[in-house]
Amino acid sequence: MSITTKVVERKGTSFLEKIFLFEIFKGMCVTFGHFWTNLLDNSKLYVRHYPEVNPEITPRWRGRHRLTTHEDGTIKCVACFMCQTNCPARCITIEAGERFDGKSEKVPVSFNIDLLECIYCGYCVEACPMDAIRMDTGIFSVTTYDRESVFAGIDDLLASKGAFDEEEYKKGSV
């Protein structure tokens, strides 16, 4: 099998290119074109007006975590520690307790995620056998005024809702 070679054309050897001026003029025409269109009509700028206009987030995007529930509102998590074991950043801390409603044997008493430690890799979501933890809240900005409120407890995680409907999420997570 012969190797296919591609000859790359060397730029900058012709006389016109060597005296810079013509090429500089061409480059300046390009930038001025941008300037002029933006000056005449600034509605087509690429940059988003961020705090007012949020980016569109797809279902596959990994945002802040949440804990999902069964249809009757009870927690899906069975405290199997798969996510905690799998977490490369070691930001998940689970405390297990006994479960009495018959859904399973164990239930997390506390489920803490240190959002400052978390690297948003999504391994916890992949590890979970119960589809109990998801990162589909669409919250990408985790900023607070104090350190305490970045530790997401079980109540926070249960309270946050998914930003996408079930069908879209399933399509994205395959």
Add this chain to the structure above:
Amino acid sequence: MSQLDILLILLRVAFGAFVPLCFIAVLVWLERRGAAFFQDRAGPNRCNVFGFRAGGIVQNLADAVKLIFKEDVIPGHSQHKFYFVLAPLIVFVCALVSFAVVPFADTLVIDGKGYVMQGIPMSLGILWFLAIAGFSVYGIILAGWSSHNKFGVLGGLRASAQVISYEIPMGLAIVSLLTVYGTINLNEIAHFQGQLLFGFIPMWGVVLQPLGALIFIVAAFAETNRTPFDLAEGESELVAGFHVEYSSMKFALFFMGEYVAMFVSSALIVTLFFGGYQIPWLSTETLLANANAVTIGLIIFIPLASAIFTAWMRKNNRSHYNRPKDPRVREANVYTVILWMMVALIEAVLIGYMLNTTGVADRVLVVLLQIVTFLVKTFMMCFVYVWVRWTLPRFRYDQLQKLGWKMLLPLALLNIFITSAVVVALS
């Protein structure tokens, strides 16, 4: 000295001192907005006073407040605290003082007495600029050396090597220019450019000396330490170069000095090569002879220009997302009202002037027109500075020296020979 003399001296000195200072704000804004538009961004659009953003100029106020209230650090390890404090002063003052010889209007003649419209009415002209511009590099070297920081020293060294290399082609470009003009007085140079070549081309320096103009502009970019020649502060390799140890208002002085230098060298490029205060095809004499026609032209032109500006502003000054009772539309409404009130005032003054015209008023009108022309030209040259900054990448150090010594220097010498030959042949 009569009262008129004193008044005119005050006016000229005030113009020479305050216009560069006001232009700092305009240029910082131009740099930000220009950079944004060149890169398809929006630029400063949040900072406001009661919802009025003045197109982003209010951002400068925030900058000023920040810089004034920052801690002013003098590094403890520095052995030369006096020079450390002196350096930004040299940079800023040199930049400011070199504007003093640039004429911003033709000589104003009142009662047979001429008033040269320069900050300092002297005939040294271009020599003064060369002397002062050469001096301002001492500030940079001193800053780099006295802050006792290797990045600072490297930045200072680079700046000095660069300025020395580029001062030679610049001086030689000026030599060929002086051969053409036959004078070093900037006012006479600007006056010379009011003539017409072959009867229809304005006899600007750039037409007579295209090569000289090119060399001078490139060297002027290097003298002001602007991209593509800003190796002295190359962020990627020298952190901030010579001003790395400076904070607060000392840093602000360097920053403002850079913009003043940019304004002054733009003003000088305009004076030497783009006709100075001359309006193309309308020399001072023509303007004075047809003062009434010029006034009628202005009376028609000002509302037209304002109408176009208003339409542009109302189109662009609105929020591009859903916003109840868009405050930017309200802002634009207020600006429109203010603008048209000013237009009405100017129109009233112009019509009043038309009705009872005198000789002195004609001259003052011409001077005002020329000042506006000069400032517009300088602003456009400053825009070229910004434009080049956001188009060209920085030169490597050896490329910079090669360009200075191997290309610009021989070209400048060649230009002198050609120019002298042509001048001798024609005389």
